Amino acid sequence: MKNLSMEARESLLCDLLVKLQRGEIHEGELLRKLRKEVLGMDQEGYAKLVGISRRTLSDIERNRAAPSLKMINQVFRPFSMKMMLMPKSRALQEQIATRLNAVD
Numbered sequence: 001m002k003n004l005s006m007e008a009r010e011s012l013l014c015d016l017l018v019k020l021q022r023g024e025i026h027e028g029e030l031l032r033k034l035r036k037e038v039l040g041m042d043q044e045g046y047a048k049l050v051g052i053s054r055r056t057l058s059d060i061e062r063n064r065a066a067p068s069l070k071m072i073n074q075v076f077r078p079f080s081m082k083m084m085l086m087p088k089s090r091a092l093q094e095q096i097a098t099r100l101n102a103v104d
Contacts (some may be wrong), residue, residue: 001028009038013038013079016030026063028060030051031061031075035061042061043057043058049078052075
């Protein structure tokens with residue numbers, strides 16, 4: 001595991017999730033960056049950790065696979081993340097974020 005502080009990990013995660021929402025990166029790129037920058041793991045080790053083949057992990061990271069929801073949740077589990085439905089509309093995303101913040 002890389003020696004990042006909790007604050008640095010959260011900051012990196014937030015930056016990457018913003019890029020994902022903006023369409024600047026895809027889910028596979030997010031996974032690759034988290035695997036390398038947060039855990040400092042190679043594909044072989046990470047694939048073993050999450051119980052898939054290195055080839056499958058490579059395909060997911062390169063956006064060449066169409067993994068099931070179960071598989072996506074499996075590969076993001078070490079980062080305490082899971083897939084969820086989000087509207088494509090930026091306006092609806094902002095409304096949801098506003099409502100979530102109002103509840104907190």
